[in-house]
Amino acid sequence: MSEPDLYLLGRAGPEEERLKRQIANLAPDSDQQLERIGIRPGERVLDLGCGPGGVLHLLGKRVGPTGSVLGIERDAHFVELARRFVASHALRQVEVREGDAYATGLPRGSFDGAHMRLVLVNVPEPERIVREMVSLVKPGGWIASFEADFLAHVCDPPLAAWDRLLAAYVAYSAARGIDLHIGRRTQRLFREAGVEALSTDAVVHVYPPGHDRRPILRDFIANVREGLVDEGFIGRAELEVELQALDRHLADPSVLVTSHLFFRVSGRIPGMREASGR
Numbered sequence: 001m002s003e004p005d006l007y008l009l010g011r012a013g014p015e016e017e018r019l020k021r022q023i024a025n026l027a028p029d030s031d032q033q034l035e036r037i038g039i040r041p042g043e044r045v046l047d048l049g050c051g052p053g054g055v056l057h058l059l060g061k062r063v064g065p066t067g068s069v070l071g072i073e074r075d076a077h078f079v080e081l082a083r084r085f086v087a088s089h090a091l092r093q094v095e096v097r098e099g100d101a102y103a104t105g106l107p108r109g110s111f112d113g114a115h116m117r118l119v120l121v122n123v124p125e126p127e128r129i130v131r132e133m134v135s136l137v138k139p140g141g142w143i144a145s146f147e148a149d150f151l152a153h154v155c156d157p158p159l160a161a162w163d164r165l166l167a168a169y170v171a172y173s174a175a176r177g178i179d180l181h182i183g184r185r186t187q188r189l190f191r192e193a194g195v196e197a198l199s200t201d202a203v204v205h206v207y208p209p210g211h212d213r214r215p216i217l218r219d220f221i222a223n224v225r226e227g228l229v230d231e232g233f234i235g236r237a238e239l240e241v242e243l244q245a246l247d248r249h250l251a252d253p254s255v256l257v258t259s260h261l262f263f264r265v266s267g268r269i270p271g272m273r274e275a276s277g278r
């Protein structure tokens, strides 16, 4: 078990670039979820763990110039990138602050809605972040989560190297207290935190050759490769051999590749909640 407060995937250049590409890749799926929530112009909303931009632009567009969006991000470098991202979209109603989603210090019950995407799959105590998120939303307000579950990391035909690298990554994450199947658990965490009118669906995509997300397993392994070797999850020589096999497989256009199953959960904070909040 090591530092619980480091972002699992690090923030070296390649991860930064991956997260930037992800903003565009996941925008249609996120926007569809936000559309169903019925966010109104003028709302004051929150995005926890916004990374270098996340959905800030999508939320900003929905609340409009009379509303406001606050992005909270723990990593100072990502905060800087997110501010640039917001500026590039000319969204004056969006603010990004450095902060910790475990304990934001924000006033309880003060937001019309709160969202987070792919944060829980990186943290060892997801229930604490859920409780914090729920506590920040007004009675009757909305909450939304877009979260990963590694169930659907699949290739066909199967490849032993794929299975071994995925197993090493799962073990590495578990050693940090991280549940890579948190996606399926999110609606339960929300229910236990008192969220009502829960609505959940899931999306998964097939990534053809040339798609940004086709090599995502390789990207994850590359981000943590030194840790995998240093902590004994895989030998260095074996890692190199398996990565080469994975690369050959990914380059074969006849190979089918999927990645995460994304669970989209949304719900409402009970309207009768006591004003003292939780």
Ligand SMILES: C[S@@+](CC[C@H](N)C(=O)[O-])C[C@H]1O[C@@H](n2cnc3c(N)ncnc32)[C@H](O)[C@@H]1O
Pocket: 007, 019, 022, 023, 048, 049, 050, 051, 052, 053, 054, 055, 072, 073, 074, 075, 078, 099, 100, 101, 102, 116, 117, 118, 119, 122, 123
């Ligand atoms: C996979 S990235 C997702 C970024 C963005 N939400 C998106 O979907 O594009 C996870 C982000 O959560 C941030 N994060 C992890 N733990 C956090 C915490 N306790 N408080 C605030 N941010 C956190 C990480 O720094 C990282 O930027």
